Amino acid sequence: QKQSVNSDVQSGKKILVAYFSCTGTTEKVANAIVEVTGGKPYKITPADPYTSADLNWKDKNSRSSREMSDEQSRPVLSGDVLNVKDYDIVFLGYPIWWNLCPRPINTFIEKYDFSGKTIIPFATSGSSSIINSIKYLKKLYPQIKWGEGKLLNNGTGQAKDWAKQIIK
Numbered sequence: 001q002k003q004s005v006n007s008d009v010q011s012g013k014k015i016l017v018a019y020f021s022c023t024g025t026t027e028k029v030a031n032a033i034v035e036v037t038g039g040k041p042y043k044i045t046p047a048d049p050y051t052s053a054d055l056n057w058k059d060k061n062s063r064s065s066r067e068m069s070d071e072q073s074r075p076v077l078s079g080d081v082l083n084v085k086d087y088d089i090v091f092l093g094y095p096i097w098w099n100l101c102p103r104p105i106n107t108f109i110e111k112y113d114f115s116g117k118t119i120i121p122f123a124t125s126g127s128s129s130i131i132n133s134i135k136y137l138k139k140l141y142p143q144i145k146w147g148e149g150k151l152l153n154n155g156t157g158q159a160k161d162w163a164k165q166i167i168k
């Protein structure tokens, strides 16, 4: 699978770097990936922005806790409408929330038709791995070609090295 991603990029396919980030950590590595790939950045923007109270994982009733305990939760997004047809490969970045991707990522994937496209996930976290979140995405969205994802907790240098190696 990785082989075909590489040759797709070599043949000049267009790259989108879509990401969701509340406190800037994922955004930093997303920007590093943009720099290396020449892809178009796209910030996934919830219509209702997350406040720090919303992000309090110690509070069972906070917005993020309620959303993550509800598999059907799909927070509404705002922001520019994407023309997915313009892109062949999508890097998709998010913070790990409760060992998963945040629900706005599900809203994003379901809002557009990514069937047959390659999506390469990347994430940042406090310490959790990305593996469980990818397993869940593959299960929910088998029509998408999922590239090998990567946890990018070691900053922009790691992000650049990784992205370079994917498009080389």
Ligand SMILES: Cc1cc2nc3c(=O)[nH]c(=O)nc-3n(C[C@H](O)[C@H](O)[C@H](O)COP(=O)(O)O)c2cc1C
Pocket: 020, 021, 022, 023, 024, 025, 026, 027, 055, 056, 057, 064, 065, 094, 095, 096, 097, 098, 099, 100, 124, 125, 126, 127, 128, 129
């Ligand atoms: C609601 C919530 C849940 C989180 N759950 C986890 C988790 O399960 N494992 C983990 O390692 N980090 C967890 N974190 C920490 C974030 O993944 C980490 O701080 C991430 O880098 C934030 O990215 P951002 O600045 O792009 O929003 C959680 C953070 C929040 C706000």
